[in-house]
Amino acid sequence: MVSEKRIKAQLNNVLAKTDFKWLGKREKGKVRDSYIQNNRRILVATDRISAFDVVLGTIPFKGQVLNQLAAFWFEKTRSIVPNHIISVPDPNVMIVHECEQMPLEFVVRGYITGVTKTSAWYNHEKGIRNFCGNLLPEDMKKDQKLKKPILTPTTKMEKHDRPISRDEAIGEGLIDAKSFDECARICFKLYAAGVKEAAKRGLILVDTKYEIGKLNGKFVISDEIHTPDSSRYWFADTYNELFRAGKEQRKLDKEYVREWLVKQGFRGDGKPPVLTQEIRIEAAKRYIQAYELITGCEFKVSNTPIMERVAKALRNI
Numbered sequence: 055m056v057s058e059k060r061i062k063a064q065l066n067n068v069l070a071k072t073d074f075k076w077l078g079k080r081e082k083g084k085v086r087d088s089y090i091q092n093n094r095r096i097l098v099a100t101d102r103i104s105a106f107d108v109v110l111g112t113i114p115f116k117g118q119v120l121n122q123l124a125a126f127w128f129e130k131t132r133s134i135v136p137n138h139i140i141s142v143p144d145p146n147v148m149i150v151h152e153c154e155q156m157p158l159e160f161v162v163r164g165y166i167t168g169v170t171k172t173s174a175w176y177n178h179e180k181g182i183r184n185f186c187g188n189l190l191p192e193d194m195k196k197d198q199k200l201k202k203p204i205l206t207p208t209t210k211m212e213k214h215d216r217p218i219s220r221d222e223a224i225g226e227g228l229i230d231a232k233s234f235d236e237c238a239r240i241c242f243k244l245y246a247a248g249v250k251e252a253a254k255r256g257l258i259l260v261d262t263k264y265e266i267g268k269l270n271g272k273f274v275i276s277d278e279i280h281t282p283d284s285s286r287y288w289f290a291d292t293y294n295e296l297f298r299a300g301k302e303q304r305k306l307d308k309e310y311v312r313e314w315l316v317k318q319g320f321r322g323d324g325k326p327p328v329l330t331q332e333i334r335i336e337a338a339k340r341y342i343q344a345y346e347l348i349t350g351c352e353f354k355v356s357n358t359p360i361m362e363r364v365a366k367a368l369r370n371i
């Protein structure tokens with residue numbers, strides 16, 4: 055585990071934004087900067103953190119955690135579904151095949167939880183029982199396990215993601231039925247594999263979001279996979295006890311920051327609160343812990359200034 059002292063030393067050595075002119079056209083996502091070159095995309099995972107679709111600031115080492123965890127899971131799942139990876143030339147960088155992205159984010163949930171407006175629990179509490187085409191029981195408790203995993207897609211490429219059902223997505227012409235069903239099949243398979251692997255490490259993969267792209271006419275899994283930004287993870291050993299007592303789960307994901315924001319009265323509208331040094335350090339610890347628990351490997355940090363290191367790795371690619 056990286057020491058608190060080392061995390062503190064990194065507070066001002068974060069990758070907030072990049073502008074590598076020699077790589078060509080840059081597309082700025084909330085978390086990653088992409089450079090698009092013909093058929094490939096250079097995905098630079100910065101240390102930016104977003105929640106409720108808003109960029110809030112930076113968390114030391116976050117980009118490295120996300121990139122290396124995504125690389126880990128892409129490797130683990132490649133026999134199930136092909137993915138977009140070409141190479142990982144730096145801890146913060148992934149070179150991928152440029153795909154034609156489906157205009158949906160495929161969210162798979164095994165449990166009902168969450169505080170964001172697109173989360174299953176938030177909607178259930180508001181009285182919604184048909185969530186993205188899934189009929190949910192009347193009486194449910196927060197964090198309850200669902201009878202079987204459900205798919206709750208959201209739209210992509212709109213300012214705020216919007217929950218949508220299979221039939222609505224097809225009706226709106228976002229995707230055809232055959233493609234949707236094939237994507238759904240892929241997502242359930244990946245989720246089942248993720249759940250199984252996470253269980254070996256004492257973790258529950260609660261829910262997760264997939265982005266599927268098309269490459270040479272075939273579906274491939276793209277973007278990131280099973281990272282703490284795209285997924286919720288809870289500790290398995292305390293799940294039952296906490297659930298029965300109606301207490302919060304022990305979490306290993308971005309929900310920690312989301313809940314802090316909600317406590318400050320922020321749910322995505324208006325000006326976000328400034329992240330304090332304490333929350334940045336605590337979040338960094340959790341991201342690093344997530345990396346180590348999930349992969350079973352030590353998180354290795356570099357002492358070269360991050361911008362210098364990343365730029366160097368991208369000089370001759």
Ligand SMILES: Nc1ncnc2c1ncn2[C@@H]1O[C@H](COP(=O)(O)OP(=O)(O)OP(=O)(O)O)[C@@H](O)[C@H]1O
Nearest residue numbers: 083084085086088104138150151152153155276277
């Ligand atoms: N193989 C790929 N081909 C084409 N686009 C991709 C591929 N992999 C990822 N992308 C896109 O690259 C971008 C990655 O940036 P990022 O995730 O930071 O953006 P975002 O989705 O706006 O932010 P957030 O994830 O916080 O909602 C996304 O738009 C994603 O859809």
Ligand SMILES: [Mg+2]
Nearest residue numbers: 083084085277
């Ligand atoms: Mg994204």
